[in-house]
Amino acid sequence: MTAISVDGVSYRYQRGVDALHDVTFEAPPGAILGLLGANGAGKTTLLQCCAGLRQPTAGHVRIGGERSERRVLIVRGVVGYVAAGVELPRDLTLRALERWIAPLHRRWDTALATQLRERFALDASRRLTSFSRGETMKAALLCALAAQPRVLLMDEPLSGIDAVSRDEITRGLIANAAATGTTVLIASHDIAEIESVLSDVAILGAGRVQVAGSLEQLQTRYRRITLLGGDAILGALAREQAWLEVSRAGRMLSIVADTERTPLDAAMLRRRYEAADSLTVEDMSLRDVFSSVVRTGRVVTATTEAA
């Protein structure tokens, strides 16, 4: 059984803005799925739909087989939700907050809560209103992790958190949670920070899933070709295929190839463009893949809408 199943989810705000269009993906238990997208891509809305905070206009989200918008209480019991926008009850102390939510969670682990508190260097006797943004985020993480959720939804979890804690959160907590069978869905702009722990990636653009798959698949699917040479040779390469992205700077041509759409034979390319000063074909980082996919996705969307 998949831990998270998003099936044809669309969401339209009251003011008529379409935030999500027919979003579909799945995440198996123990997966750490990175939800990437530009601002306004619909990441937060999708996470809120997964958490049962919003009811999709169409489609549905299943958490552990339960429809999130129907079995709200059950879903809340197995989902941990950490978001930069979550308003903790700031008039409470951290200890009072823990005391309040502990009986509500069946799997609350007091020892883990204490351990996390010490790890994050949080003072339990302080009111949350005196917490900084980063500390508040840590407190939210504490509450989510100590409940030992089966699904952990995180929206910009590294926002406002210092560099030391970032490493601890990404490599320690999130990875550990996944190791214990928790499925993590994480939306973040800090791609470089989370890339090392992700197992799967879904890139959203304009409310649609542009690309989804495992991190390895993504990194082998997209290749960057860099060619240095004269105008003629650059033009020839640019016109050779329907590349995903082509950019030129002086005598250098940079191409992003989607090998799934346009099969790429690097050896053949090198033979064909022997006259060029240099030609390299290399893997791309997740950040570069994300940038290319988002940029081209915008063009495609704009073109489609114009048509």
Added chain:
Amino acid sequence: MTWPAALWHQWRRDVRRTGWLLLVYIFLLALAVATAAQLGTFFSGLIPVGQAVMLLMPLLVALTIHADSAVHVDAFWAVTPVRTSVLVASKLLYALMLVVLWAVAVGVVLSQWRLLSVPAATDLGTADIFAALVMLLLGTALVTAACPNLATVGVVLSGTVALSVVLMLSTVGAAWSITLRQWWVVAVSISVCAVVLLAHAYRVRTASRVRRGGTIMGGVALVLFTAVTMDGRVSGPQAPGGPVDSGAVVLRVPLAGQPECAGGRLTLPLEVVSPVAWRVELVRPRLDVSLVDGSQVALSSERWMQSAGIWGPMLPSSDARVAGDPATTRVRRTDIVFDLPRGSTPRVCGHVAGVALRVPMRVATPAEVLRLPLASSTTLTASGVRGRLVSAEVTDSTVAIAMRLSMLIGAMARSGTSLGELDYALSHPRERRVLRLEADEGRTSVLFTSDGSSAPSDAGDDPFDDGAEQWDTRALPGLTVMSNRVRLHPYPADRVRPRDLRSWRTSGFLVVIAPRWHRSEVRTVQAAVPVVLPSVTAATRR
């Protein structure tokens, strides 16, 4: 976690969250009780306790609602496994707790005074206003929960302050009618809601369903608030050129016979005389009315009253009005006729214990003096906060006056004497310790006076000199006067103690309670309320 356990868990958290403010609220209530029960302590009048309670209450309501913001889509409670029904119930329970605390405070005071059915005695407002205000604030807090807490609390607070100021002004200004005052309250409430909603709409991302629900709830609260506060307090016809109405007296009168129903009219026989129109309510109605409209639907009296409409058919027809010179009209039998809903032919079973007449009270000239019947089983109350008997000149010492007046009537009732007319007025403080009872029919007895101008009569000394216990019914031997005039003045409040009052419990009393915050200079109060007391032995209770 079971639902009740979850509710208990949530409610305890809500109570803890408001912590010190709640304690302050309880302390203020206790202070109000102490102040009222002792009839004047050090704090009396120095701290507007009732006002403070009324100001604190919205803060508490707003805080507890905002603590779990209902409009933020990703509020923390929404991502914890807590039932929404538990949350809502917890908030309502919290509001209920505030009302219950208030009711307990008032109840303690009333039990101290051995008073019944007195709507307010502690400056804390009447129960319906208080409850309606809590509802209104719940709604307001709900729709404003998305605003930054501080600003919202500020809005609620400022709205409440405005409301209180209006209430105070309307009380102080004798020219303000109750209707006008209540419309002011409604207007201010609507204004506050409108401002908050505007801010809400422009600044905050909300879940539309919750916003709609909150708006509807606020609207319902406003309507209820209006309906409840307007209930029975709209004044009757005013005398041309006369002073404005300033309150209402509720008179509970037993029926003089069985109710009759014929020709689409329900007739309740009473022995009552009044020169003004009444606002009528049935007291403890056990009136089963079957509407014979082909379907034989039997409705309880309460439902019938509701369906009949409180402002329409329940108003007595013109038959119930008795014309005549108030100065000479005697008590006589009259009927109050209700026009029943069109097309209905009710059959009346059971009986009505009595009828409550809401008689508009006026700051009156002698010609507008009201005559109200009293019997041993009749309770006449003139509430201070809702139906202000007198205008703003009344001071907090009026409580003491009221108690003495009730003692007087109680004493008369217990003595078995027949009093024809009781007229009281509150006089200037310089006329100190004046209590004069004058009798008609050939002899006038000045029973008590110590105003320096005349010596106490043979009926006894000033009863207040050594406490109320001295004022025994034996001071009124064989009193058969038909007209009595009692002049009282604001007596030093510390002279009458609750323990003194307990022995004066009576079934017939008149209580005048005025807002305590008017601690300005005592002026002459022109209110004059002649009360017709039928013979105690002739009084009947059904």
